[in-house]
Amino acid sequence: MVATTADAATADPPGWPWRGVNMDSISSTPADIGVLLTRLGANSIHLQLRPEVLGNTKHLDANEAWTRAIAWANAMLDACKQYHIVGIVEVTGVPLGKVDTSTETEPAFWANPSAREEYFRRLASLAKNLRSRGHEFAAYDIMSEPVMIVAGKSFKPPQWQQFQLQIINTLRTYDPSRWVVVKPGPWGLPASYENLGAIARPRLIYSVHMYDPHRFTHQGIKHYPFGPKYPGYIGSRMWDARTLEMDLTPVIRFQQKYKVPVYVGEFSAARWAPGADTYIKNLVTIFNDHGWGWAYFAYSGWNGWNPNYNTHYSTDASGVDRDYVGVQSKRWKVLRQILPIEQPIN
Numbered sequence: 001m002v003a004t005t006a007d008a009a010t011a012d013p014p015g016w017p018w019r020g021v022n023m024d025s026i027s028s029t030p031a032d033i034g035v036l037l038t039r040l041g042a043n044s045i046h047l048q049l050r051p052e053v054l055g056n057t058k059h060l061d062a063n064e065a066w067t068r069a070i071a072w073a074n075a076m077l078d079a080c081k082q083y084h085i086v087g088i089v090e091v092t093g094v095p096l097g098k099v100d101t102s103t104e105t106e107p108a109f110w111a112n113p114s115a116r117e118e119y120f121r122r123l124a125s126l127a128k129n130l131r132s133r134g135h136e137f138a139a140y141d142i143m144s145e146p147v148m149i150v151a152g153k154s155f156k157p158p159q160w161q162q163f164q165l166q167i168i169n170t171l172r173t174y175d176p177s178r179w180v181v182v183k184p185g186p187w188g189l190p191a192s193y194e195n196l197g198a199i200a201r202p203r204l205i206y207s208v209h210m211y212d213p214h215r216f217t218h219q220g221i222k223h224y225p226f227g228p229k230y231p232g233y234i235g236s237r238m239w240d241a242r243t244l245e246m247d248l249t250p251v252i253r254f255q256q257k258y259k260v261p262v263y264v265g266e267f268s269a270a271r272w273a274p275g276a277d278t279y280i281k282n283l284v285t286i287f288n289d290h291g292w293g294w295a296y297f298a299y300s301g302w303n304g305w306n307p308n309y310n311t312h313y314s315t316d317a318s319g320v321d322r323d324y325v326g327v328q329s330k331r332w333k334v335l336r337q338i339l340p341i342e343q344p345i346n
Contacts (some may be wrong), residue, residue, distance in 0.1 A: 002042060006201065012261065013138055013139060013179045013203075013261060013293075014086050014135050014138045014179075015043050015044055015085065015086040015135075015138055016261060016293060017065060017136070017261075017291055017292060017293040017294075018043060018044035018086065018088065018263065018293030018294065018295065019041075019042060019043050019044060019293065019294060019339060020042040020043060020044035020045050020046060020050055020057075020085070020294075020295045020296070020339075021040075021042060021045065021046065021295055021296045021297075021298065021299040021335075021339075022045075022046040022265075022266060022296065022297045022298040022299060023045055023047060023048065023076070023298070023299045023300065024047075024048040024049075024050050024092075024300070024301055025047075025048065025049050025050050025051070025054060025068075025069055025072040025073075026050050026053055026054060026057070026078075026299075026301065027300040027301040028299060028300050029075075029079065030075045030076055030079035030179060031079075032299065032300065033076065033079040033080065033083055033085070033224075034083065034197040035280070036299060037083055037323065039087070039327060039332070039335075039336070040336060040339040041228070042085065042087065042339055043090070044085055044086045044087070044088060044138065044293070044295065045076065045080060045085065045086075045295075046087075046088050046089050046090060046141070046265060046266075046295035047073060047076050047077075047087045047088060047089050047090065048071050048092050048144070049069040049070075049072065049073055049089065049090065049091045049092060050069070050092050050093055051065040051066050051068070051069035051091075051093065051094070051095045052065065052093030052094065052095045052103070053093060054068060054069060054108065055095050060065055061097065062095035062096060062097030062098075062149065063081075063095075063097070065095045066094075066095055066122060066125070069091075070125070070129050070130075073087075073089050073126075073129075073130065074129070074130070075305075077130075077133055077136050077137050079088075080136040080137075081134070081135075081136035085136070086135070086137070086138035087136060087137055087138060088138050088139045088140075088141050088181065088263075088265075088295075089126075089130065089137065089139070089140055089141065090140075090141035090142075090144055090181075090265070091122075091123070091126065091141075091142070091143070091144075091189075092141075092144040094118075094119050094122045094123075095122075096109075096115055096118045096119065096122075097118070099112075099114050099115050099117075099118040102115070104119075104143060104146075104157075105147055105148060105149045105150070107148055107150060109162065109287060110148055110157055110158050114188050116163075117222070120166060120167070120170045123142075123167060123169050123170050123171060124171075124173065124174060126140075126171075127140075127170070127171045127172075127173070127174035127175040127178075128174050128224050129179075130175065131174050131175035131178070135172065136139065137160040137181035137203060138169055138176070138179060139178060139180060139181050140175075140178060140179075140180050140181065141180075141181035141207065141265060142164065142167045142168075142171075142180065142181065142182060143167070144265075145183075145186075145187045145188055145209060146160055146166060146184075146185035146186065146187070147185055147186040147187050148185075148186070154185055154186040154187060156184070156185035156186050156192070156220050156344055157185050157186075160184070160185045161199070164182050164199065165199065165201075167180075168180050168182070168199070168204075176344065177203070178203070179203045179204070179205055180203065180204055180205070181204075181205045181206075181207045181263055181265065182199060182204050182205070182206060182207065183206065183207040183208065183209075183265070184196050184216050187207065187209060187332050188207055188208055188209045188265070189208070190208055190210065190212065190247055190248050190249075190250055190251050191250060192197075192250075193206075193208070193250035193254045194249045194250045195251075196250075196254060198254075198257075198258040198260060204260065205260070205261045205262070205263045205293070206251075206254065206255070206260050206261070206262050206263070207262075207263045207264070207265040208248075208251050208262065208263075208265070209264070209265055209266040209267070209284060210248070210264055210266070210267040211266070211267065211268070211269075212244075212247050213228070213235070213237075213239060213247075215228050215234050215235060215337055216229075216230050216234050216239065216269065216273055216275075216279070217268065217269040217270060217276075217279070218270060218275060219270060219272075219273050220270055220273075220304075220313050221270060221304060226272075226273055226313070228273070228274075229274040229275050230269075230273070230274070230275035230276070230278060230279045231275065231278065233276070240282075241282040241285070241286070244279075244282055244283060244286060245286050248286060255292075257301065261292075261293065262290070262291075262292040262293070263292065263293040263295075264283075264287055264292055264293070264294035264295065265294075265295055266295065266298075267280070267295075267296065267297060268280070268296060268297040268298070268305050269282055269305075270304045270305070271303075271304060271305070271307075271309055271310070271311055271330075271331055272304075272311050272312060272313040276311075276331075277330055277331070277333075277334045280296070280334055281334060281337065281338060282339065284338045296335065296338070296339075303320050303323070303324075307329055307331035307332045307334075307335055308324055308325065308326050308327070308329060309323045309324055309325065309329060309331075310323050310325050310329055310330070312329060
Protein backbone atom coordinates (compact mmCIF):
# COMPACT_ATOMS: atom_id res chain seq x y z
CA MET A 1 0.00 0.00 0.00
CA VAL A 2 1.33 3.41 -0.94
CA ALA A 3 0.35 6.62 0.80
CA THR A 4 -0.94 9.58 -1.15
CA THR A 5 0.27 13.12 -0.63
CA ALA A 6 -2.96 13.86 1.20
CA ASP A 7 -2.26 11.00 3.63
CA ALA A 8 1.15 12.42 4.46
CA ALA A 9 0.18 16.08 4.64
CA THR A 10 -1.03 16.09 8.25
CA ALA A 11 0.04 18.28 11.15
CA ASP A 12 3.35 17.50 12.79
CA PRO A 13 3.47 15.08 15.74
CA PRO A 14 3.43 16.67 19.24
CA GLY A 15 6.76 18.32 20.07
CA TRP A 16 8.21 17.64 16.62
CA PRO A 17 11.05 17.33 15.76
CA TRP A 18 11.91 15.11 18.71
CA ARG A 19 15.36 15.44 20.25
CA GLY A 20 16.03 13.09 23.14
CA VAL A 21 17.33 9.83 24.54
CA ASN A 22 16.18 6.28 25.14
CA MET A 23 15.17 5.13 28.63
CA ASP A 24 13.97 1.61 29.45
CA SER A 25 11.68 0.08 32.04
CA ILE A 26 14.50 -1.99 33.57
CA SER A 27 16.98 0.76 34.42
CA SER A 28 15.09 4.11 34.44
CA THR A 29 12.58 5.77 36.74
CA PRO A 30 10.44 8.94 36.53
CA ALA A 31 13.06 10.74 38.66
CA ASP A 32 15.56 10.22 35.82
CA ILE A 33 13.55 12.55 33.59
CA GLY A 34 14.01 15.43 36.01
CA VAL A 35 17.73 14.64 36.33
CA LEU A 36 18.10 14.43 32.56
CA LEU A 37 16.50 17.81 31.99
CA THR A 38 18.82 19.50 34.48
CA ARG A 39 21.71 18.30 32.31
CA LEU A 40 20.35 18.38 28.77
CA GLY A 41 17.74 20.19 26.71
CA ALA A 42 15.82 17.16 25.50
CA ASN A 43 12.23 17.68 24.37
CA SER A 44 11.34 13.97 24.21
CA ILE A 45 12.03 10.59 25.78
CA HIS A 46 11.89 7.29 23.94
CA LEU A 47 10.33 4.97 26.52
CA GLN A 48 11.21 1.33 25.96
CA LEU A 49 8.88 -1.11 27.70
CA ARG A 50 10.74 -4.39 28.28
CA PRO A 51 8.18 -6.60 30.03
CA GLU A 52 9.68 -9.85 28.76
CA VAL A 53 13.06 -9.06 30.34
CA LEU A 54 11.36 -7.87 33.51
CA GLY A 55 9.40 -11.12 33.76
CA ASN A 56 12.49 -13.24 33.25
CA THR A 57 14.67 -11.36 35.74
CA LYS A 58 11.97 -10.96 38.42
CA HIS A 59 10.38 -14.38 37.84
CA LEU A 60 6.99 -12.83 37.08
CA ASP A 61 4.23 -14.38 35.02
CA ALA A 62 3.33 -12.73 31.73
CA ASN A 63 0.33 -10.83 33.08
CA GLU A 64 2.20 -9.36 36.04
CA ALA A 65 5.17 -8.35 33.87
CA TRP A 66 2.81 -6.66 31.41
CA THR A 67 0.90 -4.87 34.18
CA ARG A 68 4.13 -3.51 35.65
CA ALA A 69 5.35 -2.36 32.24
CA ILE A 70 2.16 -0.36 31.62
CA ALA A 71 2.35 1.12 35.13
CA TRP A 72 5.93 2.22 34.37
CA ALA A 73 4.82 3.81 31.09
CA ASN A 74 2.10 5.78 32.87
CA ALA A 75 4.49 6.94 35.59
CA MET A 76 7.04 8.07 32.99
CA LEU A 77 4.36 9.88 31.00
CA ASP A 78 3.24 11.62 34.20
CA ALA A 79 6.81 12.93 34.52
CA CYS A 80 6.83 13.96 30.85
CA LYS A 81 3.68 15.96 31.47
CA GLN A 82 5.21 17.57 34.57
CA TYR A 83 8.30 18.67 32.65
CA HIS A 84 6.50 19.67 29.42
CA ILE A 85 8.18 17.13 27.16
CA VAL A 86 6.76 14.22 25.17
CA GLY A 87 7.15 10.47 25.46
CA ILE A 88 7.22 7.87 22.68
CA VAL A 89 6.18 4.46 24.02
CA GLU A 90 7.87 1.45 22.46
CA VAL A 91 7.17 -2.18 23.33
CA THR A 92 10.21 -4.46 23.18
CA GLY A 93 9.38 -8.11 23.78
CA VAL A 94 5.68 -8.73 24.42
CA PRO A 95 5.25 -11.44 27.09
CA LEU A 96 3.08 -14.16 25.59
CA GLY A 97 2.94 -16.49 28.59
CA LYS A 98 1.83 -20.06 27.94
CA VAL A 99 0.70 -19.22 24.41
CA ASP A 100 4.25 -19.21 23.08
CA THR A 101 7.66 -19.14 24.76
CA SER A 102 9.48 -18.00 21.60
CA THR A 103 10.45 -14.37 21.06
CA GLU A 104 9.43 -12.13 18.17
CA THR A 105 12.75 -12.78 16.43
CA GLU A 106 12.12 -16.52 16.06
CA PRO A 107 10.33 -18.35 13.23
CA ALA A 108 8.15 -20.12 15.82
CA PHE A 109 6.45 -16.83 16.71
CA TRP A 110 5.67 -15.95 13.11
CA ALA A 111 4.36 -19.46 12.42
CA ASN A 112 2.02 -19.50 15.43
CA PRO A 113 -1.38 -17.78 14.93
CA SER A 114 -2.15 -18.04 18.66
CA ALA A 115 1.05 -16.15 19.50
CA ARG A 116 0.19 -13.39 17.05
CA GLU A 117 -3.35 -13.14 18.46
CA GLU A 118 -1.94 -12.80 21.97
CA TYR A 119 0.47 -10.15 20.71
CA PHE A 120 -2.43 -8.06 19.38
CA ARG A 121 -4.41 -8.61 22.58
CA ARG A 122 -1.53 -7.14 24.58
CA LEU A 123 -1.30 -4.13 22.26
CA ALA A 124 -5.04 -3.57 22.60
CA SER A 125 -4.68 -3.50 26.39
CA LEU A 126 -1.83 -1.00 26.06
CA ALA A 127 -3.97 1.32 23.92
CA LYS A 128 -6.88 1.03 26.35
CA ASN A 129 -4.58 2.06 29.20
CA LEU A 130 -2.93 5.00 27.39
CA ARG A 131 -5.73 6.39 25.22
CA SER A 132 -6.76 9.05 27.74
CA ARG A 133 -3.28 10.55 27.69
CA GLY A 134 -2.82 14.06 26.34
CA HIS A 135 -0.05 15.93 24.57
CA GLU A 136 2.65 14.32 26.73
CA PHE A 137 2.11 11.00 24.92
CA ALA A 138 3.32 11.59 21.39
CA ALA A 139 3.26 8.16 19.73
CA TYR A 140 3.37 4.39 19.89
CA ASP A 141 6.48 2.71 18.47
CA ILE A 142 5.73 -0.81 17.32
CA MET A 143 8.23 -3.68 17.55
CA SER A 144 11.64 -2.17 18.23
CA GLU A 145 13.59 -3.97 15.51
CA PRO A 146 11.44 -6.25 13.32
CA VAL A 147 13.52 -9.27 12.33
CA MET A 148 13.33 -13.03 12.03
CA ILE A 149 16.61 -14.81 12.70
CA VAL A 150 17.23 -18.19 11.09
CA ALA A 151 20.57 -19.99 11.51
CA GLY A 152 22.20 -16.74 12.56
CA LYS A 153 20.97 -14.80 9.51
CA SER A 154 18.51 -11.89 9.59
CA PHE A 155 15.35 -11.73 7.49
CA LYS A 156 12.35 -9.44 7.22
CA PRO A 157 9.51 -11.12 9.12
CA PRO A 158 6.93 -12.83 6.88
CA GLN A 159 4.25 -10.45 5.58
CA TRP A 160 5.70 -7.65 7.69
CA GLN A 161 3.79 -4.90 5.90
CA GLN A 162 0.47 -6.62 6.62
CA PHE A 163 1.50 -7.29 10.20
CA GLN A 164 2.23 -3.58 10.71
CA LEU A 165 -1.19 -2.71 9.35
CA GLN A 166 -2.77 -5.07 11.87
CA ILE A 167 -0.81 -3.38 14.65
CA ILE A 168 -1.88 0.09 13.50
CA ASN A 169 -5.52 -1.02 13.24
CA THR A 170 -5.39 -2.64 16.70
CA LEU A 171 -3.98 0.48 18.36
CA ARG A 172 -6.36 2.83 16.57
CA THR A 173 -9.41 0.81 17.46
CA TYR A 174 -8.93 2.20 20.98
CA ASP A 175 -6.72 5.26 20.41
CA PRO A 176 -7.69 6.52 16.94
CA SER A 177 -5.86 9.84 16.77
CA ARG A 178 -2.46 8.91 18.20
CA TRP A 179 0.65 8.89 16.01
CA VAL A 180 2.33 5.53 15.34
CA VAL A 181 6.00 4.92 14.57
CA VAL A 182 6.61 2.26 11.93
CA LYS A 183 9.74 0.81 10.35
CA PRO A 184 10.86 -1.70 7.71
CA GLY A 185 12.42 -5.08 8.32
CA PRO A 186 14.88 -6.38 8.99
CA TRP A 187 16.04 -4.30 11.96
CA GLY A 188 14.76 -0.94 10.66
CA LEU A 189 18.12 -0.36 8.96
CA PRO A 190 18.72 2.38 6.36
CA ALA A 191 19.13 -0.18 3.57
CA SER A 192 15.67 -1.58 4.38
CA TYR A 193 14.17 1.62 2.90
CA GLU A 194 15.31 0.67 -0.61
CA ASN A 195 12.26 0.28 -2.85
CA LEU A 196 9.92 0.60 0.13
CA GLY A 197 6.40 1.93 -0.27
CA ALA A 198 4.69 4.02 2.39
CA ILE A 199 1.66 2.72 4.28
CA ALA A 200 -1.68 4.27 3.33
CA ARG A 201 -2.55 5.52 6.80
CA PRO A 202 -2.37 9.05 8.30
CA ARG A 203 -0.26 10.07 11.31
CA LEU A 204 2.61 7.65 10.73
CA ILE A 205 6.26 8.38 11.52
CA TYR A 206 8.93 6.32 9.77
CA SER A 207 11.77 5.14 11.96
CA VAL A 208 15.32 4.02 11.26
CA HIS A 209 17.96 2.65 13.62
CA MET A 210 21.46 3.83 12.74
CA TYR A 211 24.48 1.79 13.80
CA ASP A 212 26.27 1.59 10.44
CA PRO A 213 28.96 0.44 10.10
CA HIS A 214 28.45 -2.25 12.76
CA ARG A 215 32.13 -3.16 12.62
CA PHE A 216 32.79 0.22 14.19
CA THR A 217 29.79 0.87 16.44
CA HIS A 218 29.65 -2.67 17.87
CA GLN A 219 33.35 -3.44 18.19
CA GLY A 220 34.06 -5.50 21.29
CA ILE A 221 30.43 -6.71 21.33
CA LYS A 222 29.76 -10.38 20.50
CA HIS A 223 31.77 -11.34 17.40
CA TYR A 224 32.81 -7.81 16.33
CA PRO A 225 36.60 -7.35 16.81
CA PHE A 226 38.30 -4.24 18.17
CA GLY A 227 40.19 -1.85 15.96
CA PRO A 228 38.08 0.22 13.52
CA LYS A 229 38.44 3.98 13.93
CA TYR A 230 36.18 6.78 12.78
CA PRO A 231 36.74 8.59 10.52
CA GLY A 232 38.82 6.06 8.65
CA TYR A 233 38.81 2.93 6.56
CA ILE A 234 36.50 0.32 7.99
CA GLY A 235 36.79 -2.79 5.90
CA SER A 236 37.56 -1.55 2.40
CA ARG A 237 35.49 1.62 2.65
CA MET A 238 36.38 5.08 3.92
CA TRP A 239 33.80 6.15 6.52
CA ASP A 240 33.30 9.83 7.32
CA ALA A 241 30.39 12.29 7.46
CA ARG A 242 29.89 12.07 3.70
CA THR A 243 29.77 8.26 3.83
CA LEU A 244 27.25 8.34 6.67
CA GLU A 245 24.93 10.54 4.61
CA MET A 246 25.34 8.25 1.61
CA ASP A 247 24.47 5.28 3.82
CA LEU A 248 21.25 7.07 4.83
CA THR A 249 20.34 7.89 1.22
CA PRO A 250 17.49 5.32 1.03
CA VAL A 251 15.81 7.02 3.99
CA ILE A 252 16.41 10.51 2.56
CA ARG A 253 14.87 9.51 -0.78
CA PHE A 254 11.91 7.89 0.97
CA GLN A 255 11.27 11.07 2.96
CA GLN A 256 11.52 13.23 -0.13
CA LYS A 257 9.16 11.00 -2.09
CA TYR A 258 6.42 10.59 0.50
CA LYS A 259 6.82 13.80 2.55
CA VAL A 260 6.62 11.93 5.87
CA PRO A 261 8.32 12.57 9.23
CA VAL A 262 11.43 10.46 9.90
CA TYR A 263 12.61 9.45 13.36
CA VAL A 264 15.96 7.89 14.24
CA GLY A 265 14.73 5.81 17.18
CA GLU A 266 18.22 4.58 18.07
CA PHE A 267 21.76 5.55 17.20
CA SER A 268 25.03 5.21 19.08
CA ALA A 269 28.51 3.68 19.16
CA ALA A 270 30.17 1.72 21.94
CA ARG A 271 31.88 4.11 24.36
CA TRP A 272 35.30 2.54 23.66
CA ALA A 273 35.06 2.82 19.86
CA PRO A 274 37.84 5.23 18.70
CA GLY A 275 36.18 8.34 17.29
CA ALA A 276 32.71 7.51 18.64
CA ASP A 277 32.15 11.09 19.75
CA THR A 278 32.81 12.44 16.26
CA TYR A 279 30.62 9.73 14.75
CA ILE A 280 27.66 10.72 16.97
CA LYS A 281 28.07 14.43 16.27
CA ASN A 282 28.34 13.83 12.52
CA LEU A 283 25.13 11.81 12.57
CA VAL A 284 23.20 14.43 14.53
CA THR A 285 24.25 17.10 12.04
CA ILE A 286 22.82 14.95 9.23
CA PHE A 287 19.61 14.24 11.14
CA ASN A 288 19.08 17.91 11.91
CA ASP A 289 19.84 18.98 8.34
CA HIS A 290 16.97 16.77 7.14
CA GLY A 291 14.57 17.77 9.90
CA TRP A 292 14.47 14.30 11.46
CA GLY A 293 13.65 13.49 15.05
CA TRP A 294 16.14 11.36 16.98
CA ALA A 295 16.85 9.59 20.27
CA TYR A 296 20.34 8.73 21.50
CA PHE A 297 20.78 5.16 22.72
CA ALA A 298 20.83 5.12 25.69
CA TYR A 299 20.50 7.24 28.83
CA SER A 300 21.13 4.31 31.18
CA GLY A 301 21.28 0.52 31.08
CA TRP A 302 24.20 -1.55 29.80
CA ASN A 303 27.55 0.16 30.35
CA GLY A 304 28.64 -0.07 26.70
CA TRP A 305 26.09 2.57 25.66
CA ASN A 306 25.60 4.28 29.03
CA PRO A 307 27.11 7.82 29.06
CA ASN A 308 28.11 7.54 32.73
CA TYR A 309 31.21 5.47 31.88
CA ASN A 310 34.60 6.38 30.42
CA THR A 311 36.15 5.06 27.22
CA HIS A 312 37.91 1.99 28.68
CA TYR A 313 36.70 -1.42 27.61
CA SER A 314 35.51 -3.48 30.54
CA THR A 315 33.31 -6.51 31.00
CA ASP A 316 33.98 -7.75 34.53
CA ALA A 317 32.13 -6.10 37.41
CA SER A 318 35.22 -4.58 39.02
CA GLY A 319 36.35 -3.04 35.74
CA VAL A 320 32.92 -1.59 35.07
CA ASP A 321 32.84 -0.10 38.56
CA ARG A 322 36.23 1.55 37.99
CA ASP A 323 35.04 3.00 34.69
CA TYR A 324 32.01 4.75 36.17
CA VAL A 325 32.71 8.51 36.07
CA GLY A 326 29.20 9.99 35.89
CA VAL A 327 28.64 13.31 34.16
CA GLN A 328 32.39 13.88 33.72
CA SER A 329 32.58 11.33 30.89
CA LYS A 330 33.39 12.19 27.28
CA ARG A 331 30.00 10.87 26.20
CA TRP A 332 28.16 13.30 28.51
CA LYS A 333 30.19 16.10 26.97
CA VAL A 334 28.96 15.01 23.54
CA LEU A 335 25.36 14.81 24.73
CA ARG A 336 25.60 18.35 26.06
CA GLN A 337 26.81 19.45 22.63
CA ILE A 338 24.04 17.75 20.65
CA LEU A 339 21.26 18.56 23.15
CA PRO A 340 21.67 22.24 24.10
CA ILE A 341 19.21 23.63 26.62
CA GLU A 342 16.06 24.78 24.85
CA GLN A 343 12.74 26.15 25.93
CA PRO A 344 10.26 23.33 26.72
CA ILE A 345 7.37 22.78 24.37
CA ASN A 346 3.99 24.28 25.26
